[in-house]
Amino acid sequence: MDLNGKLVVITGGGKGIGRAIAAAFAERGADLALLDLDEADLIHSKALCESKGVTAHTYLCNVAREEQVIAALDAVVRDAGRLDVLVNNAGITRDALLLKVKDGKVAGKMSLQQWQAVLDVNLTGVFLCGREAAERMALLGHGGLIINISSISRHGNAGQSNYSAAKAGVAAMAVVWARELARYAIRAAAIAPGFVRTDILGAMKAEVLEKILAPVPAGRLGEADEIARAALFIAENDYFNGRVLEVDGGLRL
Numbered sequence: 001m002d003l004n005g006k007l008v009v010i011t012g013g014g015k016g017i018g019r020a021i022a023a024a025f026a027e028r029g030a031d032l033a034l035l036d037l038d039e040a041d042l043i044h045s046k047a048l049c050e051s052k053g054v055t056a057h058t059y060l061c062n063v064a065r066e067e068q069v070i071a072a073l074d075a076v077v078r079d080a081g082r083l084d085v086l087v088n089n090a091g092i093t094r095d096a097l098l099l100k101v102k103d104g105k106v107a108g109k110m111s112l113q114q115w116q117a118v119l120d121v122n123l124t125g126v127f128l129c130g131r132e133a134a135e136r137m138a139l140l141g142h143g144g145l146i147i148n149i150s151s152i153s154r155h156g157n158a159g160q161s162n163y164s165a166a167k168a169g170v171a172a173m174a175v176v177w178a179r180e181l182a183r184y185a186i187r188a189a190a191i192a193p194g195f196v197r198t199d200i201l202g203a204m205k206a207e208v209l210e211k212i213l214a215p216v217p218a219g220r221l222g223e224a225d226e227i228a229r230a231a232l233f234i235a236e237n238d239y240f241n242g243r244v245l246e247v248d249g250g251l252r253l
């Protein structure tokens with residue numbers, strides 16, 4: 001796909017990996033539609049993209065809420081007149097062990113709230129945005145692309161029952177959608193980043209992070225821009241479809 005003049009929707013486009021992907025697509029001449037919960041962050045991302053000479057529309061939208069997703073994507077098509085790429089990037093963590101027993105007593109469990117919050121945003125949000133974007137792409141008739149941001153944690157990361165389940169789910173959905181949506185000339189793929197330097201890691205204890213980084217052959221965290229370049233590769237290579245691109249510095253979980 002030639003990105004010049006295309007319209008790219010990025011959920012969680014307010015900061016971190018989403019903002020880096022927005023900037024990378026803007027450099028290729030794509031206009032942006034940035035969805036996020038945080039208005040101030042959206043304003044920053046919009047300014048960054050527009051400094052590269054493209055238009056960036058912003059939409060306050062909780063991806064876990066069906067009515068908000070429908071309203072936001074209706075507004076995108078109304079404002080821009082097209083919808084070529086969706087990057088399903090919005091995500092959260094609520095880490096906890098499934099079960100913690102100390103001195104013969106239960107010291108902790110992952111709560112249903114922790115489980116549900118992550119599943120709502122990281123799995124249901126991806127489903128809702130994917131479904132609504134696919135509908136609009138199919139009806140507009142120009143084909144398109146959906147990229148789901150998965151994670152190395154999809155293989156199963158201790159302390160992340162909720163997150164690992166959701167990230168395995170969005171990788172699987174990319175395969176399903178590649179098969180189902182090819183008839184509308186829509187591709188689907190996923191990116192599985194390793195550990196990337198953004199605010200989301202702020203919730204992780206320093207000693208946990210140190211343990212995680214020790215076996216990374218690259219010997220460092222990834223940068224958001226390195227994930228953005230993976231998104232560009234997928235967008236520009238029309239034969240990349242139904243697969244997960246791993247960008248993790250060589251780490252194996």
Ligand SMILES: NC(=O)c1ccc[n+]([C@@H]2O[C@H](COP(=O)([O-])OP(=O)(O)OC[C@H]3O[C@@H](n4cnc5c(N)ncnc54)[C@H](O)[C@@H]3O)[C@@H](O)[C@H]2O)c1
Binds near residue numbers: 088091
């Ligand atoms: N940073 C990493 O190490 C890493 C590794 C693998 C995968 N990921 C994934 O990459 C994606 C981006 O993460 P990041 O590191 O940039 O995190 P981040 O916290 O820096 O940014 C996440 C963005 O998503 C937005 N968001 C959260 N919930 C939302 C909701 N319900 N609706 C709309 N927007 C919402 C936030 O406001 C924020 O702007 C996530 O899906 C994350 O799981 C991150």
